[in-house]
Amino acid sequence: MTPARLRRERRTMAAMIDLYCCEKHGCCHGPGRSCGPCGELLAYALARLSHCPFGRHKPTCSRCPIHCYRPEWRERVREVMRFAGPRLLLHRPLLALTHLLDGLRPKNP
Ligand code: SF4
Numbered sequence: 001m002t003p004a005r006l007r008r009e010r011r012t013m014a015a016m017i018d019l020y021c022c023e024k025h026g027c028c029h030g031p032g033r034s035c036g037p038c039g040e041l042l043a044y045a046l047a048r049l050s051h052c053p054f055g056r057h058k059p060t061c062s063r064c065p066i067h068c069y070r071p072e073w074r075e076r077v078r079e080v081m082r083f084a085g086p087r088l089l090l091h092r093p094l095l096a097l098t099h100l101l102d103g104l105r106p107k108n109p
């Protein structure tokens with residue numbers, strides 16, 4: 001993964017968790033200032049991203065054939081994505097669009 005893509009993926013994840021936390025938990029203090037459980041989820045997701053084995057062929061996590069998250073975290077992040085994914089288009093259209101485009105890349109050869 002290029003440094004630019006990694007930065008973008010990190011920003012996208014942070015923005016989605018931020019949106020989710022604001023709407024669901026009332027923590028609307030801005031990026032990186034979510035409630036405790038959402039902060040833990042973000043830290044976990046960012047650590048997974050940093051260790052992604054696909055390198056520059058990384059798919060979006062939602063299309064990943066192995067999904068490296070542990071089951072309990074995977075369910076939590078899915079809930080966040082389901083909720084925040086569509087809303088991201090409204091709040092952060094550029095991030096949402098580039099994430100959609102990343103999802104169209106061919107899978108890891
Ligand atoms: S879920 Fe897949 S694409 Fe996402 S970080 Fe883990 S291995 Fe990489």
Ligand SMILES: [Zn+2]
Pocket residue numbers: 020021022025027034035036037038039
């Ligand atoms: Zn929260």
